[in-house]
Amino acid sequence: MQNDIQEVLYSEQQIQDKIKEMGEQISRDFEGRNPLVICVLKGAFIFMADLVKQITIPLELDFMAVSSYGASTKSSGVVKIIKDLDISVEGRHILIVEDIIDSGLTLSYLIDVLERRNALSITVAALFDKPARRSAELDADYKGFVIPDAFVVGYGLDYAEKYRNLPYVGVLKPEVYSQ
Numbered sequence: 617m618q619n620d621i622q623e624v625l626y627s628e629q630q631i632q633d634k635i636k637e638m639g640e641q642i643s644r645d646f647e648g649r650n651p652l653v654i655c656v657l658k659g660a661f662i663f664m665a666d667l668v669k670q671i672t673i674p675l676e677l678d679f680m681a682v683s684s685y686g687a688s689t690k691s692s693g694v695v696k697i698i699k700d701l702d703i704s705v706e707g708r709h710i711l712i713v714e715d716i717i718d719s720g721l722t723l724s725y726l727i728d729v730l731e732r733r734n735a736l737s738i739t740v741a742a743l744f745d746k747p748a749r750r751s752a753e754l755d756a757d758y759k760g761f762v763i764p765d766a767f768v769v770g771y772g773l774d775y776a777e778k779y780r781n782l783p784y785v786g787v788l789k790p791e792v793y794s795q
């Protein structure tokens with residue numbers, strides 16, 4: 617697996633240091649609000665686990681899985697809910713945890729759904745932001761790293777369901793895509 621990586625963009629230590637900062641800021645901002653922290657599966661599962669350990673205030677957490685209907689419709693912003701939340705968002709302060717914002721379509725769909733379900737407030741924490749390819753107008757409230765327009769893997773992020781378990785984030789060698 618390590619042999620497939622061309623370049624490490626962010627080491628395990630750099631990621632952990634950044635998450636600590638994000639957690640401290642979130643702890644201050646959400647004091648007394650008992651946020652419902654929502655992990656967007658699958659990519660955000662490792663970030664979610666590490667982030668909540670750095671948040672020192674009471675919170676609840678839940679998980680949601682979404683997928684685009686297919687490559688041809690991804691640009692339309694049509695997203696399908698594969699696994700819905702167990703906990704109601706009505707009247708709750710919501711913190712959405714995403715691994716990466718790319719086109720922004722997944723997140724804009726999710727925000728729309730949660731607004732229609734009468735969430736009290738919706739805030740977004742994203743570890744990676746790739747603004748070059750944004751087609752929906754949105755930004756994360758808490759952002760880890762702004763990254764160049766490259767396809768990254770590791771730390772939850774996959775290529776064909778592989779590499780999620782790498783502890784760092786990097787780019788693949790070009791030959792991996794042609795295998």
Ligand SMILES: O=P(O)(O)OC[C@H]1O[C@H](OP(=O)(O)OP(=O)(O)O)[C@H](O)[C@@H]1O
Nearest residue numbers: 657658659715716717718719720721722
């Ligand atoms: O801003 P966007 O262009 O919508 O892309 C971002 C989304 O894409 C990835 O999920 P993916 O659909 O690959 O599913 P996964 O999390 O299960 O890997 C990532 O985890 C985000 O949820």
Ligand SMILES: Nc1nc2[nH]cnc2c(=O)[nH]1
Nearest residue numbers: 718766767768769773774
């Ligand atoms: N693994 C992975 N998934 C993505 N989804 C949107 N952008 C990316 C990316 O750079 N890497």
